Amino acid sequence: EVQLVESGGGLVQPGGSLRLSCAVSGFTVSNYWMHWVRQAPGKGLVWVSRMYSDGGSTSYADSVKGRFTISRDNAKNTLYLQMNSLRVEDTAVYYCARGKFYENSGYSYYDYWGQGTLVTVSS
Amino acid sequence: DIQMTQSPSSLSASVGDRVTITCRASQSIRTYLNWYQQKPGKAPKVLIYEASSLQSGVPSRFSGSGSGTDFTLTISSLQPEDFATYYCQQSLTVVWTFGQGTKVEIK
Numbered sequence: 001e002v003q004l005v006e007s008g009g010g011l012v013q014p015g016g017s018l019r020l021s022c023a024v025s026g027f028t029v030s031n032y033w034m035h036w037v038r039q040a041p042g043k044g045l046v047w048v049s050r051m052y053s054d055g056g057s058t059s060y061a062d063s064v065k066g067r068f069t070i071s072r073d074n075a076k077n078t079l080y081l082q083m084n085s086l087r088v089e090d091t092a093v094y095y096c097a098r099g100k101f102y103e104n105s106g107y108s109y110y111d112y113w114g115q116g117t118l119v120t121v122s123s
Numbered sequence: 124d125i126q127m128t129q130s131p132s133s134l135s136a137s138v139g140d141r142v143t144i145t146c147r148a149s150q151s152i153r154t155y156l157n158w159y160q161q162k163p164g165k166a167p168k169v170l171i172y173e174a175s176s177l178q179s180g181v182p183s184r185f186s187g188s189g190s191g192t193d194f195t196l197t198i199s200s201l202q203p204e205d206f207a208t209y210y211c212q213q214s215l216t217v218v219w220t221f222g223q224g225t226k227v228e229i230k
Binding site: 035059063105106110 | 131210220
């Protein structure tokens with residue numbers, strides 16, 4: 001059974017740091033595109049970052065570029081999001097999600113999500 | 124980045140109603156369009172991918188259509204468990220973007 005379990009959220013002051021973890025089971029994290037998506041309270045979904053399955057190349061939304069770093073530990077089958085220089089506007093539930101990718105067509109979508117972890121940035 | 128605009132932002136409907144939600148992209152995304160359902164406090168769940176392909180396990184009352192810039196999600200006969208927020212999402216470009224959501228409420 002595929003499962004994604006996020007942890008590491010909490011309350012942090014502006015300018016602080018947090019590291020989110022996403023422990024996966026039922027598949028190998030390095031074989032899939034893995035994403036972080038966030039949702040501010042009462043708002044919509046926003047893509048944050050992606051780690052590709054090939055060697056681990058990465059992409060980031062402009063709003064977090066230079067502050068957030070996505071990584072993975074293949075031995076622990078875990079995805080991470082290191083968040084530095086946090087701002088009030090980073091307050092959100094952070095989801096990790098698996099990207100299903102069809103190589104022949106290039107189509108892709110999120111087929112599995114974690115339950116989310118809440119990050120609150122406030123003084 | 125490609126902007127995705129959904130309409131309406133919310134709607135009220137009754138059980139058994141046919142419901143249609145539209146999604147417009149700021150530029151052509153061919154059929155790189157997915158639809159998700161999200162219930163309060165829960166993670167989103169994919170309903171439709173590639174504009175019109177029904178995800179395994181999703182009831183057949185859900186359908187999607189469109190290509191280019193204009194897309195539609197249709198629920199043929201609304202059921203009590205369908206009251207939720209629906210999001211479209213494009214996956215053509217590196218930056219995946221979502222619509223702002225459509226909340227389907229009970230009339």
